[in-house]
Amino acid sequence: MNDLMIKNIKSLILPKKTEGPLKGKEMDELEIIDDAVVVINGKKIVYAGKDTSDFQAKEFIDAQGMIVSPALVEPHTHVVHGGSREHEMSLKRQGVDYLTILEQGGGILNTVERTREATADDLFNKAAKNITRMIQHGVLAVESKSGYGLDKETELKQLEVSKRLEAVFPIEMRHTFLGPHAVPKGRDSEEFLDEMIALLDDVKVLADFADIFTETGVFSVEQSRKYMEAAREKGFRVKIHADEIDPLGGLELAIEQDAISADHLVAASEAGKKQLADSNTVAVLLPGTTFYLGKNEFADARGMIDQGGAVALATDYNPGSCVTDNLQMIMAIAALKLKMTPNEIWNAVTVNAAQAIDVDRGTLDEGDDANLVIWDAPNHEYIPYHYGVNHAHTVIANGQVIFERPGLKL
């Protein structure tokens, strides 16, 4: 006898499990089964498909004609940090741009100060609120970066807090060392980079990936290559914040270094976008950041997908360039501004996001861990369409209901 059956599902969204990420036209392929059930035993999926009388279960959840998908995967966040930067909004209103704020010692460097002075418990309690909200919004796998320490003690503190979150919440996490996220004020960038390269050995037990911010006034392509080569030699897979603001060639570098993902890519070159198709690198697009920085030009998702590349989507949740932990909002911006189709968007927040952080998530095949969401929506196109609100009705992690949308007390 199975433990649980979810019945009365109007549509079941089933992204396809593959060896690598879905690329190009494959990104628009998504199996949708109407009138479906999901059967769970323990923490595993026994069956997800057309309604049938073949299975028995001890308990039932009536999906009441709602839709069901695998839980979402969030492949790029800076969730562990101290403080907040709401004061930067007025600077932005006065026309001061992101890199100028950073150059003046604000921006990332402000958050570095707040993160250094915070205790591990402060950081944990703050990030726990965001992780809770992510789960409530249907996310059960999260990547989390360091990068607000820029020194050994604080980078380790951030990564340890990230590990603690994974131990407490029923989610799968990946942890990324982003020591070269900014150059501390008054420091020589080359000397500081060498210090971060030396830290790679110390963070190896905590971090799955090594990341760098390749940008004007931060780290050059040459410096980023040096860092990525050093990290790969030590057994890390690499990631990169590439071509977010200026077109420096970060995407080409990511592909050359066999990066698991290249993230941002708003200003990526035509040559780089073309090369994506023949690479193992997933383009992780962060359109919430472009929106929040007030830019008009968004990443060229269409160019990347139409030329055969693999795209995933993330919030980039951080206190400066994208202050939301709602991945459904990003799905809406992707539909509106990246011109991605609903099928591409669903694949980008499930299987391709999973590939970008190397987790076995985003599918509901027999034997998969039962991580899924019942969405209060009539169809899968509806979630990017009705934007800015939470459509998650019930979230199930490892076969257990961990969130049910509360109603009103009337």
Ligand code: NIG
């Ligand atoms: O991905 N661009 C670099 N890092 C983050 C922003 C960090 C911050 O502003 O605090 C990003 O946008």
Ligand code: FE
């Ligand atoms: Fe980021």
